[in-house]
Amino acid sequence: MKLVVIDVGNTSTAVGLWSDGRVSRVAHCDGPAEAAFAAASRAAKGVRGVAGLAYASVVPDKDAAFRAFARKAGLRLRAVSHRDLPAAGIRLDYPKPDTIGADRLADAAGAVARYGAPVLIMDFGTALTAAVVTADRVWRGGVIAPGFPLMRDYLFERTARLPRMSLAGGRLPRIGRSTVQAMRIGARIGYRGMVREIVAELKRGFACDFRLVATGGFARWVLSGLDLPFVIDPTLTLYGTGLICSQGF
Numbered sequence: 289m290k291l292v293v294i295d296v297g298n299t300s301t302a303v304g305l306w307s308d309g310r311v312s313r314v315a316h317c318d319g320p321a322e323a324a325f326a327a328a329s330r331a332a333k334g335v336r337g338v339a340g341l342a343y344a345s346v347v348p349d350k351d352a353a354f355r356a357f358a359r360k361a362g363l364r365l366r367a368v369s370h371r372d373l374p375a376a377g378i379r380l381d382y383p384k385p386d387t388i389g390a391d392r393l394a395d396a397a398g399a400v401a402r403y404g405a406p407v408l409i410m411d412f413g414t415a416l417t418a419a420v421v422t423a424d425r426v427w428r429g430g431v432i433a434p435g436f437p438l439m440r441d442y443l444f445e446r447t448a449r450l451p452r453m454s455l456a457g458g459r460l461p462r463i464g465r466s467t468v469q470a471m472r473i474g475a476r477i478g479y480r481g482m483v484r485e486i487v488a489e490l491k492r493g494f495a496c497d498f499r500l501v502a503t504g505g506f507a508r509w510v511l512s513g514l515d516l517p518f519v520i521d522p523t524l525t526l527y528g529t530g531l532i533c534s535q536g537f
Contacts, residue, residue, distance in 0.1 A: 289534050290338045292328050292363065293526045294354065295391060296345035298414040300505065303327040304523065305335060306342060306530025309401075311523040316505070321353045329361065340364035342533030344390035344525065366533040368394050375535040376401070376528075379426045388427075391525050392419050396427050398528025399501045403519065406496050408487065410518075411525070412436070412504035412511075416479075418486050420494060428494075431486050436475060436506045479510045487516060 293311065295302040301324040304314040313331040317323035332338045341363045345351060351367075358365035370385040376397040382388065391411060396419050399409045406423045410416065412435065419430035451468060464470025491498065500517055503524035511518050521527075 289537060290335055291340055291342045291530050291534060291537070292331050292338060293342045293530045293533075294324065294328060294344070295394070295525045295529055296324070296343075296347050296350055296354070297391065298347060301327075302526055303331055304526045305331040305338075306526065306534070307335075309527070309531070311526045311530065314523060314526065321350055321357075324354075325357045328357070332361075332363075338363065339537045340366055340533075342366055342368070342529045344368040344394045344529040346389050346391055364537070366536050368529055368532050372532050372535050373397060373427070376532050377425055378421060379424075381426050381428055389417070390529075392417055392430065393427075394525045394528030394532060395419060395503060396421050396528065397531050398521075398524045399499075400425060401531055402521065402524070402527070403499050403501055406494070406498045408490055408498035408500055409524075410483065410486070410500070410502045410504075410507070412502060412506040416482070418490065420490055420498070422494065422496065431490070433482060433486070435504075436479065436510070439475060439478075476510070480514050483510065483514065484516065 289308060291306040293304050293306045301317045303324055304311045315327040317327050341358045343354060343365055355365055368390040370380060370388055370393060373380060373393055378396055378400055395409045395411055399407045400421055405421045405425050407421050410418045415435045416433045417430060420428045422428055464473050502511055502518045502520045507520050
């Protein structure tokens with residue numbers, strides 16, 4: 289089966305082609321939805337037998353635009369739903385499963401399929417999310433914390449003299465010799481500490497040595513040099529989106 293897969297996040301939108309469990313033609317788009325529409329068209333261009341559009345979004349305001357795009361392109365749209373997770377081999381132990389973000393569901397489905405269970409998935413996007421799937425393939429819940437973009441924007445917007453931080457600039461020194469260096473070191477050290485504590489607490493709480501899987505645009509920057517055995521999987525959310533939605537096409 290072939291599907292155009294779309295993951296709409298708060299910071300950017302990822303688009304790709306899901307073909308029988310493989311993700312290719314991946315593009316990341318910032319800004320207006322039209323850029324993602326163009327990327328989706330490119331992902332399907334020249335590919336025979338595309339069954340539809342698999343859709344995961346945490347931005348409800350954009351849903352109508354993507355549904356209109358799918359209709360115009362002649363593609364059936366199927367959105368990630370907690371109701372489809374059992375078909376992907378995962379049960380939910382959660383009081384209100386309809387409140388779980390579509391990206392977190394997709395991450396869990398993709399991680400279990402690719403790496404097995406028990407698994408702890410951390411998604412480094414606008415928010416930092418962690419989700420636990422235990423050895424019996426049950427999604428138990430997780431942790432949500434501010435992501436790098438939120439911290440960067442908050443420092444810029446709430447202080448008079450601190451600039452908007454970026455990740456560019458090469459290897460970090462041991463100590464900040466400028467305002468920007470100091471901010472970037474603070475972000476790196478702070479995130480490493482937060483990741484370590486989240487992992488340690490969840491391991492203690494579940495008495496489990498999870499497989500550690502990371503995805504999201506800031507995963508590589510945060511985890512570089514960290515002494516935890518994370519597998520970084522950039523296409524995890526798109527893969528899980530295709531896996532879940534393929535059950536309904």
